Amino acid sequence: MPHLAAIQKKYKDQVTVLALSDEDLDTVTAFMAKDSIIPGKSWTEAMSYIVATDPDESVKTEVFKAAGGRGIPSSFIIGKDGKIEWIGHPMSMDQPLAAVVDGSWDRAAARKKHDADQAMKNEMNRIRSALSAAIQAKDQTAAMEILDQGILRFPENSSLKMQKFNLLLTRFHQYKAAYILGNQLVDINFEDSRVLNSIAWTIADTEGLEVRDLELAMKAAVQANQLTGSEDAAVLDTLARVYYETGDLRGALKWQNRASKYAAAGGQGDSIRQVLQQYQDEFDKK
Numbered sequence: 001m002p003h004l005a006a007i008q009k010k011y012k013d014q015v016t017v018l019a020l021s022d023e024d025l026d027t028v029t030a031f032m033a034k035d036s037i038i039p040g041k042s043w044t045e046a047m048s049y050i051v052a053t054d055p056d057e058s059v060k061t062e063v064f065k066a067a068g069g070r071g072i073p074s075s076f077i078i079g080k081d082g083k084i085e086w087i088g089h090p091m092s093m094d095q096p097l098a099a100v101v102d103g104s105w106d107r108a109a110a111r112k113k114h115d116a117d118q119a120m121k122n123e124m125n126r127i128r129s130a131l132s133a134a135i136q137a138k139d140q141t142a143a144m145e146i147l148d149q150g151i152l153r154f155p156e157n158s159s160l161k162m163q164k165f166n167l168l169l170t171r172f173h174q175y176k177a178a179y180i181l182g183n184q185l186v187d188i189n190f191e192d193s194r195v196l197n198s199i200a201w202t203i204a205d206t207e208g209l210e211v212r213d214l215e216l217a218m219k220a221a222v223q224a225n226q227l228t229g230s231e232d233a234a235v236l237d238t239l240a241r242v243y244y245e246t247g248d249l250r251g252a253l254k255w256q257n258r259a260s261k262y263a264a265a266g267g268q269g270d271s272i273r274q275v276l277q278q279y280q281d282e283f284d285k286k
Contacts, residue, residue: 003090003091004017004019004049004090005017005046005047005048005049007049007093007094007097008048008049009048011097011101014101015097015101016049016050017048017049017050018049018050018051018052019049019050019051019052020051020052020053020054020059021051021052021053021054022053022054022057022060023053024053024055025053025055028051028053031043032044032047032051063076063084067084067087068118073089073090074087074088074089074090075087075088075089075090075093077093077096077097077100079100079105079107083107085100085105085107085110086100086105086110086114087114096110120154123153123154124150124154124157127146127147127149127150127160130146131143131146131147131150131163134146135167135171140172143167144164144167147160147163147164147167148164151164158185158188158189158192158195161181161185162185162195162198162199164181165178165181165182165185165199165202166202168181169182169202169203169206169209170202170206170209173209173210175209175210175211175213179211179213179216182199182203182213182216183216185199186199186216186219186220186223190223191227192227193223193224193227193228193232193235196220196221196223196224196227197220197221197224197234197235197238199216199217199220200217200218200220200221200224200238200239200242201238201241203216203217203220203242204217204221204238204241204242204244204245205238205241212245214242214245214246217242217245218242218243218246221235221238221239221242222239224238224239225239225255230258231262232262233259233260233262233263233264233268233269233272234259234268236255236256236258236259236262237255237256237259237263237268237272237275239255239259240252240253240254240255240256240259240275240279241275243255244279249279249282249283249286250283252279253276253279253280253283256272256275256276256279257276259272259276260272260273260276
């Protein structure tokens with residue numbers, strides 16, 4: 001990871017960066033001998049940190065799993081006394097590592113926060129598991145009760161409220177309740193382009209909806225576009241779709257054209273350009 005190389009370069013002999021692979025030594029050695037993304041250098045030459053293997057999975061068992069680790073990549077900061085100071089994603093380690101190095105790190109406070117975060121994750125997993133079971137059983141009452149209890153316990157968690165909105169709208173078709181909640185979510189998350197874009201797209205693009213609050217979708221999509229400087233292909237694609245659903249093909253073409261400009265090649269970009277052609281064909285037939 002370039003980020004790990006940058007950390008090793010920054011701290012030099014103050015920090016030792018060690019990357020651990022669960023592959024066997026021969027596989028890792030063969031990979032390290034291959035050409036890297038840096039022209040003329042193998043991975044051994046390009047990497048500025050140590051790469052090791054865990055053939056008996058002792059580190060995985062005694063450190064990673066023992067600390068409640070599930071997903072990778074996962075990073076551990078080990079202090080000068082050999083004790084774990086911090087656990088998290090490598091892209092989030094800059095601040096805690098700097099504090100550990102300069103001596104300002106509060107291990108007790110970090111442990112307390114980690115334990116609280118882990119407890120919340122465990123409870124969220126329990127909620128999601130119970131919710132999944134209720135949905136599979138088509139038990140609308142149970143599903144709403146589970147979500148309401150979760151929202152009451154974690155009032156700042158927007159994902160639970162978004163799940164409730166999506167279920168009310170797309171699965172249970174409780175339109176009045178869904179749009180009341182949708183309006184609340186837009187107001188609460190008016191500076192969050194991700195949430196706004198999700199709400200707008202769900203309203204505009206979900207098949208089978210008998211009632212579409214396109215005024216709400218437009219409010220969310222316009223704000224999401226403003227927050228992203230009219231340069232996010234996915235947000236622009238959503239805004240174009242909302243215009244399309246209102247019957248404004250000219251507006252849909254304008255924003256889909258701009259989405260195409262900012263969309264990368266392949267994947268979503270190809271889909272955006274296909275939709276652009278669809279809008280253009282429909283416009284030409286008018």
